[in-house]
Amino acid sequence: MTLKKKLGMGVMSAALGLSLVGGGTFAYFNDTAETNNTFAAGTLDLSVDPVEIVNVGNLKPGDTIFRPFEIRNDGSLDIDDVFLATDYKVTDAKxxxxxxxxxxxxxxxxxxxxxxxxVPVFSKTLKELKEEYSNGKDTNVVIFWDEFWDELFNGYLAAGTQDNLYVEFEFVDNGQEQNVFQGDSLELKWSFTATQFEGEER
Incomplete structure (x- = not known):
């Protein structure tokens, strides 16, 4: 066998030996521990009762309408704020x-x-409310007023609780002729939007 062939056989033998070492198996101790983890999101579930706060006809200037209603947190998370947005549509009878x-x-x-x-709303016409509070990010109906300290504090609506609200509407008698509104109707849409508290370390 020539020297060249002997060298070639040696290189091949060495490569085979390295592959056996690299691809071989060896014994060792081992142990395994597993964890089972769950991530469950809470719920924000705001409801208003009754859903139709006012349904009254034959109004005349000077009439007032007083109504109670409640907002409820039927979810599993506390509600930080409840914002009110106002919209309406007028049907002109004549x-x-x-x-x-x-x-x-x-x-x-x-x-x-x-x-x-x-008192989140005080002496505002529906037109003013629509213009000023239409985006649902201004009027918070659950903010807390501390009369003793004469300051505002952030209230909240806890899960499983409700707040009792009272509203009074008035067809304003402006002391002038208002005949153009005879037979007219107005559909008022109040949208209450609940927001969560900021995230926290859990």
Missing amino acids: GDNAGADFGEHIRVNFLYNADKDS
């Missing part, structure tokens, strides 16, 4: 309103949260 807005003549004298001792 088509002669000439730009006059019935919503400018219906006023919320107060919206009172009895459980938080707060």
